[in-house]
Amino acid sequence: MIKNFDAFKNCQLCPRNCRIDRTRGERGYCGETTQLRIAAIEAHFGEEPPISGVNGSGTVFFTGCSLRCNFCQNFQISQEGLGSAISVSEAVQKLRILMNQQQIHNINFVTPDHFFPYCVEIVQQLRNESITLPTVFNLSGYQNVQSLKMIEDYADIYLPDFKYSDSQLAQKYSHANDYPQVALTAIEEMIKQKGFLNTFFIDSKKEEIARQGVLIRHLILPGQVQNSIDALTSLFIEFGADLPISLMSQFTPIQRQKFTELNRKITSQEFNKVYEYTQNLGFKNLFVQFPAQKSESSENPLFLPDFTQNRPFKGNIKFETSHREY
Numbered sequence: 001m002i003k004n005f006d007a008f009k010n011c012q013l014c015p016r017n018c019r020i021d022r023t024r025g026e027r028g029y030c031g032e033t034t035q036l037r038i039a040a041i042e043a044h045f046g047e048e049p050p051i052s053g054v055n056g057s058g059t060v061f062f063t064g065c066s067l068r069c070n071f072c073q074n075f076q077i078s079q080e081g082l083g084s085a086i087s088v089s090e091a092v093q094k095l096r097i098l099m100n101q102q103q104i105h106n107i108n109f110v111t112p113d114h115f116f117p118y119c120v121e122i123v124q125q126l127r128n129e130s131i132t133l134p135t136v137f138n139l140s141g142y143q144n145v146q147s148l149k150m151i152e153d154y155a156d157i158y159l160p161d162f163k164y165s166d167s168q169l170a171q172k173y174s175h176a177n178d179y180p181q182v183a184l185t186a187i188e189e190m191i192k193q194k195g196f197l198n199t200f201f202i203d204s205k206k207e208e209i210a211r212q213g214v215l216i217r218h219l220i221l222p223g224q225v226q227n228s229i230d231a232l233t234s235l236f237i238e239f240g241a242d243l244p245i246s247l248m249s250q251f252t253p254i255q256r257q258k259f260t261e262l263n264r265k266i267t268s269q270e271f272n273k274v275y276e277y278t279q280n281l282g283f284k285n286l287f288v289q290f291p292a293q294k295s296e297s298s299e300n301p302l303f304l305p306d307f308t309q310n311r312p313f314k315g316n317i318k319f320e321t322s323h324r325e326y
């Protein structure tokens with residue numbers, strides 16, 4: 001029996017609080033029943049350097065999503081339902097192969113909150129085999145504290161987004177006007193559980209790998225510099241200069257949604273404004289993804305995955321690490 005399986009009944013696994021019974025086949029906002037569905041399990045090299053390392057992060061891409069942003073780069077799986085039914089044992093077997101063949105550095109659950117009970121079960125089965133790779137929970141930021149407590153003993157690293165400080169924008173793009181406060185509360189809980197991201201060196205100090213803690217991601221959206229500035233200010237005020245931040249510029253238009261202002265990449269001016277502001281705020285531990293060069297055409301974006309392919313990611317997102325010393 002899957003631990004916490006009853007959480008699927010009267011489901012309140014995320015702040016949508018649909019209160020439907022997924023064990024009876026009902027579907028809430030995330031679109032998923034209790035059937036575990038996964039679109040890909042692969043070694044991924046596009047995360048921040050201490051997460052991907054040289055061997056890659058063992059990413060598990062779940063079907064469905066509790067946030068479903070209009071601009072989602074993974075819309076095929078988050079909103080179009082791409083993915084296959086899989087058992088926990090089969091998922092564990094795929095991860096075992098990645099561990100043995102590619103020596104992945106961690107297990108990385110991508111937007112998994114609607115399947116948290118299965119994440120717990122996967123980690124437990126791995127631990128039963130004495131496999132204790134760090135587990136990464138790669139989250140939208142839209143989580144509730146109760147569900148975070150469910151995974152506390154099974155999570156090592158939290159990689160949450162903080163997307164919006166502007167509740168109107170959160171409503172417009174993610175149908176969640178409570179996102180700013182919900183996400184700040186969730187991040188506070190994550191930090192309480194795990195602290196800030198810490199790393200250790202392997203390979204004779206050549207490679208720094210994450211072991212535990214919280215790293216916050218912020219994706220800059222086209223035309224929304226003020227939202228970024230306010231979001232970063234909120235994070236600085238709430239959690240201070242030591243909070244590790246990952247500033248992302250990879251926004252790629254998916255050319256399929258109604259908000260036409262999202263049909264372009266961010267400009268270098270937009271990026272520079274947010275980057276300079278972030279530096280001036282005084283964050284000491286910054287991971288920065290600088291905008292792609294013009295030659296990397298938005299017509300054929302390397303960052304946009306295609307989950308109909310065996311290898312969904314054509315290119316890897318590159319981050320630079322900037323540690324500010326005082």
Ligand code: SF4
Nearest residue numbers: 011014017018028030
């Ligand atoms: S996990 Fe899905 S069904 Fe459950 S509350 Fe969230 S959106 Fe609703």
